[in-house]
Amino acid sequence: xxxxxxxxxxxxxxxxxxxxxxxxxxxxxxxxxxxxxxxxxxxxxxxxxxxxxxxxxxxxxxxxxxxxxxxxxxxxxxxxxxxxxxxxxxxxxxxxxxxxxxxxxxxxxxxxxxxxxxxxxxxxxxxxxxxxxxxxxxxxxxxxxxxxxxxxxxxxxxxxxxxxxxxxxxxxxxxxxxxxxxxxxxxxxxxxxxxxxxxxxxxxxxxxxxxxxxxxxxxxxxxxxxxxxxxxxxxxxxxxxxxxxxxxxxxxxxxxxxxxxxxxxxxxxxxxxxxxxxxxxxxxxxxxxxxxxxxxxxxxxxxxxxxxxxxxxxxxxxxxxxxxxxxxxxxxxxxxxxxxxxxxxxxxxxxxxxxxxxxxxxxxxxxxxxxxxxxxxxxxxxxxxxxxxxxxxxxxxxxxxxxxxxxxxxxxxxxxxxxxxxxxxxxxxxxxxxxxxxxxxxxxxxxxxxxxxxxxxxxxxxxxxxxxxxxxxxxxxxxxxxxxxxxxxxxxxxxxxxxxxxxxxxxxxxxxxxxxxxxxxxxxxxxxxxxxxxxxxxxxxxxxxxxxxxxxxxxxxxxxxxxxxxxxxxxxxxxxxxxx
Numbered sequence: 001x002x003x004x005x006x007x008x009x010x011x012x013x014x015x016x017x018x019x020x021x022x023x024x025x026x027x028x029x030x031x032x033x034x035x036x037x038x039x040x041x042x043x044x045x046x047x048x049x050x051x052x053x054x055x056x057x058x059x060x061x062x063x064x065x066x067x068x069x070x071x072x073x074x075x076x077x078x079x080x081x082x083x084x085x086x087x088x089x090x091x092x093x094x095x096x097x098x099x100x101x102x103x104x105x106x107x108x109x110x111x112x113x114x115x116x117x118x119x120x121x122x123x124x125x126x127x128x129x130x131x132x133x134x135x136x137x138x139x140x141x142x143x144x145x146x147x148x149x150x151x152x153x154x155x156x157x158x159x160x161x162x163x164x165x166x167x168x169x170x171x172x173x174x175x176x177x178x179x180x181x182x183x184x185x186x187x188x189x190x191x192x193x194x195x196x197x198x199x200x201x202x203x204x205x206x207x208x209x210x211x212x213x214x215x216x217x218x219x220x221x222x223x224x225x226x227x228x229x230x231x232x233x234x235x236x237x238x239x240x241x242x243x244x245x246x247x248x249x250x251x252x253x254x255x256x257x258x259x260x261x262x263x264x265x266x267x268x269x270x271x272x273x274x275x276x277x278x279x280x281x282x283x284x285x286x287x288x289x290x291x292x293x294x295x296x297x298x299x300x301x302x303x304x305x306x307x308x309x310x311x312x313x314x315x316x317x318x319x320x321x322x323x324x325x326x327x328x329x330x331x332x333x334x335x336x337x338x339x340x341x342x343x344x345x346x347x348x349x350x351x352x353x354x355x356x357x358x359x360x361x362x363x364x365x366x367x368x369x370x371x372x373x374x375x376x377x378x379x380x381x382x383x384x385x386x387x388x389x390x391x392x393x394x395x396x397x398x399x400x401x402x403x404x405x406x407x408x409x410x411x412x413x414x415x416x417x418x419x420x421x422x423x424x425x426x427x428x429x430x431x432x433x434x435x436x437x438x439x440x441x442x443x444x445x446x447x448x449x450x451x452x453x454x455x456x457x458x459x460x461x462x463x464x465x466x467x468x469x470x471x472x473x474x475x476x477x478x479x480x481x482x483x484x485x486x487x488x489x490x491x492x493x494x495x496x497x498x499x500x501x502x503x504x505x506x507x508x509x510x511x512x513x514x515x516x517x518x519x520x521x522x523x524x525x526x527x528x529x530x531x532x533x534x535x536x537x538x539x540x541x542x543x544x545x546x547x548x549x550x551x552x553x554x555x556x557x558x559x560x561x562x563x564x565x566x567x568x569x570x571x572x573x574x575x576x577x578x579x580x
Contacts, residue, residue, distance in 0.1 A: 106135035169524035191229035232532035234301035304546035308481025309508035385424030412473040423485025475500030496540035
């Protein structure tokens with residue numbers, strides 16, 4: 001190997017001399033471009049990584065002016081070549097060389113951190129990401145912050161409910177929250193004006209005192225975050241921090257369900273001797289529920305001004321979010337419709353959340369198909385589009401098999417149920433559309449070829465052709481306010497392309513979202529929050545961005561249907577098909 005290196009050095013030197021002589025002879029005014037050091041390092045067949053790095057240093061010593069040693073992208077690209085080939089250990093050594101050669105470049109540490117992360121060395125990954133941010137705190141490497149927060153702060157301190165931090169900590173964190181929201185989010189003022197946002201921040205800042213608790217502060221933060229009206233921007237993970245913290249005796253001791261602006265008892269829990277299921281609550285602690293609801297809605301993140309998603313959120317987390325809205329009362333009394341006297345509730349001693357916002361009445365699997373007895377109808381349940389990377393083949397195989405069956409069975413009516421679907425991969429939504437659209441379509445709008453993220457997924461911005469086995473019959477879609485992200489994208493194109501009949505309630509999302517969120521953390525109080533960092537919009541741009549996709553037939557589940565586990569929405573669709 002040493003002979004091989006010596007030969008290559010002599011050959012390289014000879015070539016350089018020839019080029020130099022030729023350049024002098026032709027009296028060229030401009031200098032020749034320097035050769036790629038990365039290409040030179042890969043010119044050694046069967047060399048070990050140590051021999052490759054030794055070769056780098058030898059060339060740098062003997063031919064410092066012949067190669068582009070000052071271009072950090074050379075080593076960076078070479079390191080990622082090793083990663084792409086699955087040679088993680090060699091990639092780490094190349095990135096260590098990169099850091100040694102460019103110790104002041106924050107991107108060098110980003111790359112080394114990523115290689116350590118790939119090698120499952122979390123400790124060194126965090127160390128190098130932190131070094132990257134130390135060198136350039138204002139850099140746009142949100143992935144670094146995201147990784148540090150997810151890894152370093154896995155264990156959340158759920159005992160801080162009554163903890164009080166110094167006033168200056170609260171003030172600094174509130175400033176940090178507002179700054180990061182408006183810097184990271186690509187559309188911070190789409191659904192709230194700049195003036196209104198900062199007025200809200202300043203108003204909340206005036207509420208901070210030396211006696212405010214951590215739980216009160218996190219509630220303040222949640223309103224500021226929710227004011228951006230972005231479903232991908234929220235405090236904690238959908239109220240996760242708050243749920244874990246609140247003491248049992250402060251929880252609202254009933255499960256309730258909001259239906260058509262009326263609040264019903266869905267489970268009396270420990271108060272079953274005081275309150276009956278299905279009774280309507282009109283006030284809590286003397287406050288009309290409508291007032292409480294309006295306060296709660298200000299703290300729940302949603303897309304645009306869509307309230308169906310807020311309603312579903314309240315239904316799922318009523319035992320914890322009602323106490324926050326009422327400033328954590330020590331006891332609860334409720335007023336029931338058609339009852340004169342208020343009812344004092346017994347506090348909970350234990351609780352396990354079993355509330356179901358939506359569970360398929362037809363199957364337990366995320367993807368499934370059932371066939372009603374008429375022999376002409378198929379019901380396809382899509383509980384999630386969450387099929388990224390290699391998993392997309394699982395989704396495609398299911399679709400291919402299902403639509404082949406529809407042809408074989410001569411199905412003429414297809415019901416696609418996306419209730420409870422929180423979104424996932426655009427590729428999954430796009431693939432299903434190719435089976436139900438009879439005309440070519442383009443999924444995403446505003447293709448920008450210079451943006452790396454768009455270049456990688458170029459097909460999402462180009463014309464998609466229907467698949468050979470496209471469904472020829474009538475298509476119906478059932479949806480609800482839980483539908484989010486890619487589900488909004490998918491249903492927006494269903495609506496825009498007029499691919500079928502929509503039944504249910506206003507969808508929780510639409511054609512526009514600021515997704516690809518990153519996890520951030522306030523430096524003093526440690527509150528975690530996520531911020532949408534990229535704009536994704538389908539070609540259904542004519543639809544309003546501040547409302548969810550609207551159904552053609554609005555159908556709601558009654559409190560009786562909910563308690564009896566009756567799928568009134570699906571029954572409506574089946575009856576519609578029968579009448580057809």
